[in-house]
Amino acid sequence: MKKKKEVTIYDLAKELKVSPSTISRALNNHKSISQKTTREIQKTAKDLGYRPNSLAASLRNNKSKTIGIMISRINRPFVSSLISGVENTARKAGYNVIISQSNDKYENEVSNAKALYDSRVSGLIVSLGMETKNVHHLKQFTDQNVPIVFVDRVPDEFNSYRVIIDNYTAGYKATQHLIDQGCKRIAHFAGAQHLNVYNLRKKGYLDALRKNNLEVTEELILDLKTMSFEEGSDATKTLLNLPQPPDGLFSSNDTAAVSAILTAKEKGIKIPEELAIIGFNDDPMASVVEPALSTVSHPAVKMGEISAQRILEHSSKKMDSDVSEITMLDTEIIMRSSSIKVNTPHLLEAT
Incomplete structure (x- = not known):
């Protein structure tokens, strides 16, 4: 099928027997053109299927x-x-x-x-x-x-x-929440450390441990390259195979955190009794996984x-x-079932 010719302002000018500059000004509602002429030109343009060439305009105006x-x-x-x-x-x-x-x-x-x-x-x-x-x-x-x-x-x-x-404060608060639930060995899915978001969340995690006199254990800190579901599953298996597995996990995103919940459950680990987990972002998946994932809001x-x-x-x-x-x-901690280990039902968000 032959392609239909594109209608130009020159076609409109020929149809209406006016100059191309008059067509251009009328299409842009210029005050120098009367309302009657403007309406007539715009109606004809619509009837003939004229489309403004925004690319050409951008080339002229840079x-x-x-x-x-x-x-x-x-x-x-x-x-x-x-x-x-x-x-x-x-x-x-x-x-x-x-x-x-x-x-x-x-x-x-x-x-x-x-x-x-x-x-x-x-x-x-x-x-x-x-x-x-x-x-x-x-x-x-x-x-x-x-x-x-x-x-x-x-x-x-x-x-x-x-x-x-404020990624640092968010990371600190997420870790402090796990500490408040009684966690002593808290793992961290850290993400690519050259990116500010993951670097600062890790710093918040480390400072929360130190302020609460908890040991920083390198084998519990895993730098995931993409923070994907698959990486989260593999990292969780690594943690659970340690001689002393963690009792808490702060993941720098929800994808890896949800993966951790599902992987831990497959291995018979009770969430949150044996492993409390908090993620980051408040993705939709956080509220539908069982148990629902605690997380950090991200506006x-x-x-x-x-x-x-x-x-x-x-x-x-x-x-x-x-x-x-x-x-x-600002961000806030959204507390759900995956991390609530102590009897504080007033902190639990309805899900």
């Missing part, structure tokens, strides 16, 4: 009303909620969103960055992939005064907007909304992209 998002894995509940927050805010302002995922691969992230740069996005929201240690591929944006907002997984050295949570939607707002503010104020601004949001 800017588009599009926000790019670079994330690790779109199927993670935290990430999908983050994207939802970005889109809610962007669409209200008349902006579109382009989403790219790296699957935690550095090479994919570099390629995605180039594609978004070539698309002339107005701003970029980034949550770094697991493998990313160097963010030089993002300098092309700041060199052209395109703002970048790092959210959740952020680099140590790169002037930018940052929207984060993903709000983080997305704030990230998009920073892009919009930057565009309206014509600010220099070389900024350093941090927005830090």
